[in-house]
Amino acid sequence: MSRSRINGPFSFRLKRATLKKDPVIFLVDDDPLYLRALELAVSSQVGGAKIHSYQTAASCLNHMHLKPDVVVLDYFLDAVHPDAKNGIDVLREIRRSSPRTKVIMLSAQDSLNVAIDCMENGAYDYISKSQSSFIRVNNLLTNILGDMGDSNAFFRVIQLILLIVLLVIIASALINQ
C-alpha cells in the first residue's frame, strides 16, 4: 500500500491512497485554543479536507446542510454558558439529521461515565483530551475516511464490472443478429 508523508505540523505517516477524497470535517469546541490546535492537526493529516470550525453548537447545527463526513465534537460545549447546548444534545441531533456522519467526541474529563454516555448516544468513538489526543483524532479520521474511501472504491469496481457485463451482453446480441 502506498504511503506518503505530509510535511508540516502534526505530520505522520499515513495511508493516503485509500482516504475518501475531499472529505468535509466539522470541528466543534468552545475553547478557541484547542480548536485552533485541532484545525492545524487535522489539516496536516487529511490533505484536501474541507475543514469547518465552530465554537458553538448552534453554528455547527446550522451548517449540517454541508453534510459533514466527520464531526469532532467537544462533550462540554456548555461549559461556560450553561444555557448553550451540550455535546450530547448536539450528538443526538447530528445522529438524527445525518445518520451517515461519524461523530468523534472529545472531553478534557477522562471519565468512564462520559465515555459510556457518548457511545450509548451513537458516537463513533470517545477521546479524552491529553497529550496524545491529536494523534488519536488523526488515527480515527484516517480509519473513518479510509473506510469511506475503500467503500467508494468498492462501488466503483462494482459499477465497472456491471458496465463490462452490459457491454458483453450488447455485443453478444449484436453478433447473434
Added chain:
Amino acid sequence: MARYRHTNLGYLKEISNGHQEFIDDMIRVFSSSAPRMVAEMEVFFREKNWAGIKMVAHKLKPGIAFMGISELKQDILDIEESAARQQNLDQLPELISRLRVIILLSIEELKT
C-alpha cells in the same frame, strides 16, 4: 538565567514539529482568551457561582498545558476540584489571584 521562567513551549514545538506559524498562532489565541477566562472566573467567584468556576477552570487546562505553565497545573486542578466539591472554598481567592498573575506574566514572557 533561563529565557523562560513561567512557560515552556516544548510540548507545542513537539506536536507541531517546530512549525513557528502554528506556535505563534497558539500564543496569540492563548493571550487573547486566557485573561478573559480568568476575568470570567473572578466574576463567578463574586457571584458564588461554583459551577461556573469549575467549568472555566476545566476550559483553562488545555491552554495551560499547551503553554507549559507547569506552576499552574496543580493550581488549576485545585480550583476545579474545590469548586466542583464546594470544599476548601476559602483557598479560592488566593488560587484565582495567583492564576491571574502567572497567566499575565506568562503572556508577557511569550511576547518576547
